[in-house]
Amino acid sequence: GNSVTQMEGPVTLSEEAFLTINCTYTATGYPSLFWYVQYPGEGLQLLLKATKADDKGSNKGFEATYRKETTSFHLEKGSVQVSDSAVYFCALTGAGGTSYGKLTFGQGTILTVHP
């Protein structure tokens, strides 16, 4: 079955530091890959996504590239801010049809950014 493995947290950084959160996956076929963010006290929000190999998703300074050869979708940001403090989830779903939307999540990585 499908699975997603994220680097264990928590991750603590100073403001303006470089961020990498590793994510690798196991899936059949060609899944779509996502990063979701959950800010304190809020629900999940889509941060970025990629639907095919070599696609790069980007949003709010975050980027992740769909690497099929390494089955990875690592999240990066060049300069984090205090407001980026949140829990980040890597997720995947089936390529399409009725399987699309059934997300498999990684365990989540807590990010704390200090001033």
Next chain:
Amino acid sequence: GAVVSQHPSRVICKSGTSVKIECRSLDFQATTMFWYRQFPKQSLMLMATSNEGSKATYEQGVEKDKFLINHASLTLSTLTVTSAHPEDSSFYICSAKGENTGELFFGEGSRLTVL
């Protein structure tokens, strides 16, 4: 963007009682909604897929008689935890699939505490 609302956001109940959680798509129709459960410091686990006008599809290991799902309209799905026990205490999150784009939108979550 599209909004998905859950109600109640927090509920405390006595052991043995039943609790209903609502998930509404506020500005779009969703023939498919998903229910997830999130344990503390753990990932989200898909419980079931809710399809408007038909029976829900449950994931392996989820008791369908305990977690009743009803998707009676294109904008509302409900999850009823029947005869709740303390081990059912958790954070329940729904998501709805946008009909036009297929994008997934998440509710804010509902925290259930069973005493």
